[in-house]
Amino acid sequence: MNSTKTFFRKLVPPAVLAWFRRLKAARLRRQNRGQTVKGVFTHIYQRNVWGGQPNEFFSGQGSTAPHATVYAETVRQFIAGRHLSSVVDLGCGDFVVGQSLQMDGVAYIGVDIVDDLIARNQRQFGGPNTSFVCRDIIADELPAADLCLIRQVLQHLSNAQIATILQKTQQYPLVLITEHYPAPGRTIVPNKDKPAGGDIRAIYNSAVYLDQPPFRLQPVSLLLEVEVDPVGLPGETLRTFLVENAHAGSVTPRA
Numbered sequence: 001m002n003s004t005k006t007f008f009r010k011l012v013p014p015a016v017l018a019w020f021r022r023l024k025a026a027r028l029r030r031q032n033r034g035q036t037v038k039g040v041f042t043h044i045y046q047r048n049v050w051g052g053q054p055n056e057f058f059s060g061q062g063s064t065a066p067h068a069t070v071y072a073e074t075v076r077q078f079i080a081g082r083h084l085s086s087v088v089d090l091g092c093g094d095f096v097v098g099q100s101l102q103m104d105g106v107a108y109i110g111v112d113i114v115d116d117l118i119a120r121n122q123r124q125f126g127g128p129n130t131s132f133v134c135r136d137i138i139a140d141e142l143p144a145a146d147l148c149l150i151r152q153v154l155q156h157l158s159n160a161q162i163a164t165i166l167q168k169t170q171q172y173p174l175v176l177i178t179e180h181y182p183a184p185g186r187t188i189v190p191n192k193d194k195p196a197g198g199d200i201r202a203i204y205n206s207a208v209y210l211d212q213p214p215f216r217l218q219p220v221s222l223l224l225e226v227e228v229d230p231v232g233l234p235g236e237t238l239r240t241f242l243v244e245n246a247h248a249g250s251v252t253p254r255a
Contacts, residue, residue: 028197028199031043037138038136041112041113045058045114049198057094057116057120059096067226071097071226072097075149078147080103082146084174086108086147087101087106087107088109089101090142091151092121095110113134113137118133144171146174148169148172149178151240156200158195162208166210171245175245178239179207181238181239182207183235188205189204190213202236210241220242221241225240
């Protein structure tokens, strides 16, 4: 199925693909209207909105594309270079990317809002150094760790929800935030608001710009930028930013 989608993307003009993505996003928003955040993402996994086979937990092609491998290698190097001992992955999803982050001596805690997803992850992948907890990262207390990862999660939430999460991540000494950005040359509207859901801002020529209103997060430095093709439109990129919280100390991981 994924190879068919990739072939389709190569044949169809970008303008048509962009129209199709907006049409799909509008349908998703209608389905999500009136649901809680937990209900929205539970529905996404139950109905395979992001792809995959029935009864399979699947977080989308972005977890298996080449850029995910580059991301995992970069994060592993970052962990080793900073001599970190614990990582919390907010919005861990199906754990396809998280599996690539496993390192001896580094505790990993995966966090997601979908109960059945977390139960499956714990059952299949849980171990002495790997655990999963079901939390609403907007409303609930977050596990402690030396490094916090948020990969392609904020793009699915509203600005108010993002702001709440960013405030809570100040407890972590180091935070790596990865988001999807439109291709150069487009008229960009930074941080265009949206309701929580499976669609992303890049569809509307926007993205999560951490250093711009309403977030104004500082200091933020770019750690990695890779093209998302064939998952996105030509020229779209994934950027991973490093946020260092000088006031946060080293911590002992806890669920």
